[in-house]
């Protein structure tokens with residue numbers, strides 16, 4: 001069996017594998033997307049929870065500080081009531097007024113903190129709800145992925161075993177080209193030759209429709225060495241039915257030619273008439 005035929009058999013298995021795992025891959029991508037969205041919600045939630053903690057601590061500090069000032073003002077009032085001189089009385093009045101002004105500022109700050117705390121708590125609540133919703137979606141996505149995995153596992157094992165068997169005996173160099181193509185993310189790994197005009201040996205690449213050099217067609221028709229499209233690099237093969245057709249018509253031509261070898265040389269247009277070359 002030529003290398004191209006070996007690769008084609010492997011390719012047929014890989015196509016089945018691709019078809020089989022397509023739905024699973026979609027499910028996996030969807031699950032990964034849910035994980036990503038959930039992760040984003042969680043980190044937003046964590047950052048906001050940390051900020052909330054800091055705000056709550058600041059508000060608490062302000063409250064403690066305001067209470068401390070209250071106590072000091074209380075004590076100063078007592079001293080003021082017992083003041084011996086008017087000078088002492090007026091000094092204490094000023095100090096109390098200053099402390100009251102300080103306390104007012106602190107209370108204002110605490111109030112602002114508290115309103116921010118409230119705002120953050122509301123936002124965190126919304127994030128909690130969003131997270132719970134997303135977790136539900138993720139759970140469904142995971143179940144779907146697991147089910148698909150379970151559904152195809154048996155057939156997947158079979159195909160993988162078949163694949164291993166098909167790989168056996170393929171020359172390393174050909175295998176390397178094939179694997180490179182497979183991993184390149186290209187839509188087509190292999191493509192059939194398209195016959196445009198048999199008489200003039202015109203064949204195009206089934207991947208990109210570029211006209212192929214006749215030597216290349218000849219190689220595929222005979223030895224079946226690894227052949228790649230010069231343009232799109234797809235690995236080319238010739239469908240068995242086409243190969244048989246060409247061989248048969250070639251045989252017919254040969255026998256027809258032999259029977260009237262004494263007559264005119266063929267019936268073709270002449271200038272471009274060409275048969276399959278006997279060798280590369």
Ligand SMILES: [Zn+2]
Pocket residue numbers: 205206207208209210229230231232233234
């Ligand atoms: Zn091509």
